[in-house]
Amino acid sequence: MPKPLVLIGAGEFAQIACEYFEHDSEHDVVAFSVERDYLAQPRLADRPVVVYETLEAHYPPAEVDVFVAVPASQLNRLRTRLYRDAKRRGYRFATYVSSRAFVWRNAEVGENSFIFEGNVVQPFVRIGNNCVLWSG
Structure with a gap:
């Protein structure tokens, strides 16, 4: 739901x-x-x-x-x-993490963050709270 x-x-x-x-x-x-x-x-x-x-x-x-x-x-x-x-x-x-972004299994993404398609978040990366990752 x-x-x-x-x-x-x-x-x-x-x-x-x-x-x-x-x-x-x-x-x-x-x-x-x-x-x-x-x-x-x-x-x-x-x-x-x-x-x-x-x-x-x-x-x-x-x-x-x-x-x-x-x-x-x-x-x-x-x-x-x-x-x-x-x-x-x-x-x-x-x-929000786009289904078309590549986010490694052990990457951490904080709250109120937005990751657009086309982004690559590699192993061990930590993205904090309140971040926007544009692409293109």
């Missing part, structure tokens, strides 16, 4: 992450979430966009995983701030 997932963010990377999680993972994207000041539309990709500050009221931490799907804005400070805040609020984080 798919795990419900809320994507924090509603920009281009969040839409890309939605496609990958929906079609190449065990997660079902149920909503997007953005900070109140950035709420531009009530729905995106046929899913609700909820205010981040009230996320627990709509999607409690015990019921969903989250993924912070914002780009490397401000040298990753924005993604780091949202990641730390969601962690403080008790959310569990999804990690």
Whole structure:
């Protein structure tokens, strides 16, 4: 059974992450979430966009995983701030590893990380939390 997932963010990377999680993972994207000041539309990709500050009221931490799907804005400070805040609020984080990436059996990948297709993660590699590995 798919795990419900809320994507924090509603920009281009969040839409890309939605496609990958929906079609190449065990997660079902149920909503997007953005900070109140950035709420531009009530729905995106046929899913609700909820205010981040009230996320627990709509999607409690015990019921969903989250993924912070914002780009490397401000040298990753924005993604780091949202990641730390969601962690403080008790959310569990999804990690996406493309079925078309090569990840060695003893490699370690942290939470809230995203590994696109075409990446090679060799033996003994440790990828930390909140990382994005683009390819191409």
